[in-house]
Amino acid sequence: MPNDKNTDTIRQNAGPARPIDPTDRRILAALTTRADLSYAELGQEVGLSAPAVHERVKRLKASGVIEATVARIDGAAIGKPLLAFIHVNTVGWGKTPELMALCDLPEVEEMHSVTGDACVLIKARLADSAALEGFLARLYDLPGVSSTQTYVALSSFTERVPQAGITESLSAPLPIRRR
Amino acid sequence: MPNDKNTDTIRQNAGPARPIDPTDRRILAALTTRADLSYAELGQEVGLSAPAVHERVKRLKASGVIEATVARIDGAAIGKPLLAFIHVNTVGWGKTPELMALCDLPEVEEMHSVTGDACVLIKARLADSAALEGFLARLYDLPGVSSTQTYVALSSFTERVPQAGITESLSAPLPIRRR
C-alpha cells in the first residue's frame, strides 16, 4: 500500500459519507495485520479488483477511519525490553501541562486519563530497571503527583492495534444469574 | 513500502548480524510514524539513496526488528469508542488456557502478565458499557478468576507503537536526594 500523497483528495478527516460495510471491515481486518499487501493481493482476499479496493482504501483514509500506516518494531531489538504500566495519582486536577509533556518522550507509548483509583495511566517501554527508576523519579518531580503504582509486564500474550472485527458490536444482553 | 514477499530472503527472525546504527534508528523512527513512504522519500529523510534504504529496511525486516507493517484505525469509527484496562486476579496460577483464549477476541488488544497487585492486565476496546459488562461477565465465568478491576479511559493523550528513539538507553544514574 503506497503513498497516495498525490492522488488523495485534499480533505482530511471528513465525516464518513458512507457507512462502513462488511467489505470495508474485511479490508480493515486485513490491513491491521498486514498493511504492506499490494492492492491486487488485498483485492483477492476480499473478492474485489485492485482498483476497487484502492478506491475503498482511499475513502477509508480520507474519512479518517485509517489514521496511519505504521511499522511495528520489536521493543527488545531496539534496546527497550521492559514494558511497564504506571498508574499516576495526583492531588487536584491531574491534567497539568508538565504531565502532558511526558507524551513527547519516546519511552511513553500511551497516556490516558482513566476512571477508577488512578488519575492517569501511562504505558512506557524502557531499557532496564534503572531507566524505570529514572522515569519514576521524573514523574515524582512533577507538581501534583502524589503517588504511582507500577505494573511491569512479565510476558505479553497479545499486543496489537485496534481490530476491526467482522461483527458489529454484539453487546449481548446479560442473562440474570441466580446464586 | 511494498510487498517484499518475493525478494526477501527466506529466513525470518535471525539474530541481527549487525548492530542497529543511528541511520537505522532514523529509518525506524520515520517508519513508526509513516510506513507508507516511498523508498525515495524515506531515503531523502535519512540522507540515503532509494536502493540504500531499501537494503537497510530489508535487513531490519529479515532480522525481526520490523515485525510488521500495520494500519492504525480509529476505534470510534469502527464502533468501539470505549477503551478499558482491566486488571484480573486469579486464584493459583493465572495463565490458564481459558484466559489465554481471550487473545482471540477482537476486543482484546493487549494481554500481559504483570507484577504488582494484579495477575493479568487486559486492554480492551469495546462498543459501549453493555459490551464492557458482557466482557466482564465472561471474564468472571473463567475458572480461577477471583476479581477484576476496570479502568475506563476518559481521554487518550497519546497512543502509538513502540518508538525507536534516536538516543540509546540513557538510563541516567539517579541522584540521591536528601529530604
Next chain:
DNA sequence: ATTGAAATTTTGCATTG
C-alpha cells in the same frame, strides 16, 4: 466495479568509491 493500459515505483545488478 471491472478491464486494459500508462505512469511511478520498487528492486536487482553491475559499478564505483
Next chain:
DNA sequence: CAATGCAAAATTTCAAT
C-alpha cells in the same frame, strides 16, 4: 563493504466500458 546509477519488473492508478 556499502552506496550509486541504471534498467527490468511490478504496482499503482487512470480512463472507459
